[in-house]
Amino acid sequence: MTPVSSKLYADDVSLLMVLIDTNPFFWNSAQSTLPFSKFLTHVLAFLNSILLLNQMNQVVVIAAGYNSCGYIFDSSDPQNQNKRAEDLLHKLEEFVDNDQELCREESVDGPGFSLLSGSLSMALCYIQRVFRTVPLHPQPRILCLHGSPDGPGQYVAIMNSIFSAQRSMVPIDSCVLGAQHSAFLQQASYITGGVYLKPQIFDGLFQYLSTVFATDLHSRYFLQLPKPAGVDFRASCFCHKNTIDMGYICSVCLSIFCKHQKKCSTCGSVFGQAQTQNSSTTPDRKMKMPVDG
């Protein structure tokens, strides 16, 4: 789904989908390093700056909570043009209330997980709607402001969202706020051609956002943006959890092992005889292609 050529449309018009993490347990745990108030402040300022860059820019904010996701703000909404911030905050408050009502647990250990997959899907749906209804539209991209750790249960959904974003040629930018990197978002940015950044100084979040993530897609052709050190897609063996670039793969389930095994521990299929090695110096093993992204 390539965007329509925008000759009448300026090149740098962008539609920015901002996914903010509103997992209360994460913010509760990260209160010391990055309070939620500061985060909100910086994000609001950033949104204003985006809208200032080009009057045809559009911003949509989606909140990813603990139990639900929801649209918080749409700049193309004709209502409340003068009181956008208030409107956003008001809706956010409502969203938090709803999320709390849906919460069934009394207490949660650790930061918990936010619904990143849901928010990604909602963003992609909005983008699709824009593609189909408006013939001339800004270039869309998604910005994930995330801090919660990756939920393993959302792996498949997130991967699907990533692939559909790739198909739609929508880059996913990631700004990871938490203490650890997010492998999901790394892969998302890598696959879709977005920017992945983990800010070191949280107080300067706005600077990070305006320097890196405010750039439109057209400008990215000639701007140097931080590239990740490298996304590690190497496989790790199932038996020792070591990263390997040569190993054995089960032909049934593609499980990776560093040593020869008689039986696959994942699917139970029995392996055949390994080829005998006559030379001690040259290990006669079939080289496996390292699992590449």
Place this chain on the structure above:
Amino acid sequence: MSDKHVIKRAKYKSSTKDPGVPGVLKLVVNLCPTTSHYWNQIGIIPERVAMQYAQNDGIERFIFMPNDQKSGVKLNVEFKIVKGHKFTKEGSKHALLNLTQEQGGSYIFEFDTFAERDVCREFVARAIAFYTEGGKAGPERATPPVTNEQLSSIETERRIKLLQENSELQTLHKQFVFGGILTDDEFWATRKKLLDQNDSRRPKQRLALKNEMWSLKPLSDGQIFAEKPAVRQAYLKLVPHKLNGIEFWTKYSRAQLLHSTRNVVAAAAEGDEDEELAVFLKRDDMLAKEARRKIRRVDPTVDIEADKGDDYTHLPDHGLVRDETKDVLDPRYEPYRRSFSQDLNQHSAVVLQGRVVDAELTEPRDVAEALTRKMQAELSEDKLNTNFEKELSNRMSRSAELEDLQGPRDPAVAPLSIKDPRDYFDSQQANALKALGDPGSAAKPLISSASARQAYDSLRNVIIDINEMGLTEPIMNQEVALKVLSGLTQSISSTKFHLGNSSNDSILDMLPKVTKEELLHLKECPVPDVDIPVTRLKDAMSQVYPQLQEIKESVQSDFRHQVSLLVHPMLQALDAAFAHYDADVQRRSAKSGEKRNGFMQ
């Protein structure tokens, strides 16, 4: 065409004293014009003959022919002009017959015997009487009123018609009227009835009466009771309390008669009036119940529908074409409609069943009671066998299973068990984080349990505060901003320094010179020639493997991936060369027959 005439010897005397001329006297009867007209109409005589006869005015005449032809006395006189006749008494000298005319002339005939004279006398008398009457009637006939003529013409036509139709009548008419026994009028007067009936009435073919000969014999009763359980029931109920036997059967026969007329409306009307009659006229519900019960007991595997096309008995009215249109009956008449096929089927069923009750039972009541007892016994037996039908259907369905359409009884394969993907992912994540070498990742996040309420409340408070207070001014410290900006710049530039401007740049330039040279050297390695000693080359090539491994390990983690990508095609080439060599060696050993280790050294 028989002319009634009398021929006698007679002497003609002009007077009594005349000796007389001997000759033959012939008294002739001609056809009357009306009769000849009749006969012409009905085709007995041709018209010219009829006309011929019609021309003869007189019916009768007498002809006298003398023996001696020369005497010249010939007479041909019609009786019309003869007014009277005289005759001598018996015992007189001569038997004379005098026929007197109007004008006064007379004809005297002398007969040999008185008997002959009497015969002629009678004839003459009749003739004269006829003419006298006719004469009397003549003027009336001559000027008949219009109506009379019309009537007579109508009458004539009627009479002609009748005679044409009824040959017997025609014979009678001929016999009597022409024979002079009866006049035409007299003849028709006796057959007035026929004339009156000679109208448009077509003799209809009368319906044959239903030949239901029933009697109070047990045989027929048994049949009726067996075929119609409703009748049996009614009999048991009504006789002898309400009706006696004769009354009962009278009503029954009346019902049968109504049924035979196939007039459902009339049957319904009668049924409404008379309760008992209604029982006979309506459809037999007991029969229907029995039929349903029997159908349920039929083996399910029997396909009743299969022969529908062949079996004409299933067609309405056995496939016979009916002229009457099947009109839709009023619903209230429906119970009174009975179908021929139903009756036939029931009759045949009873016949096939045979004699159910003892033949010796003579009283209808006993017969009815015996049949009822039998029916009840069957019903109770059926109730005991309620499970029978279920078992039957089960058995049938099981035996009717098609083997090759049955699903597999037990799965032949073991279910696939796959480990939880989360386990895989967790291990991957740990590795990924380790490889990135992020110092931050080493530090475990502080795990603290927080109540949901608390967390949400703090979040909400923040939002409310910002809403009220607005954004802080300035949003961030300028030193912080500078710090961030420089850090970003540095990281961007360092990455560029390390990895190049774009990923397309070769990293060979980044690598240490030595490594680079080695790699290039290896790449440019020529294709092994046959002349060059193979073993040396093989040794050299096999040494490449560990070297590449060293290179990969020596390179910084940042570049390792790129290096491995570069090294990979080299390794593939080496593998291919070795494989080729091995195959070649094997071929040669096979040719020479030398037993060799086919593996690499």
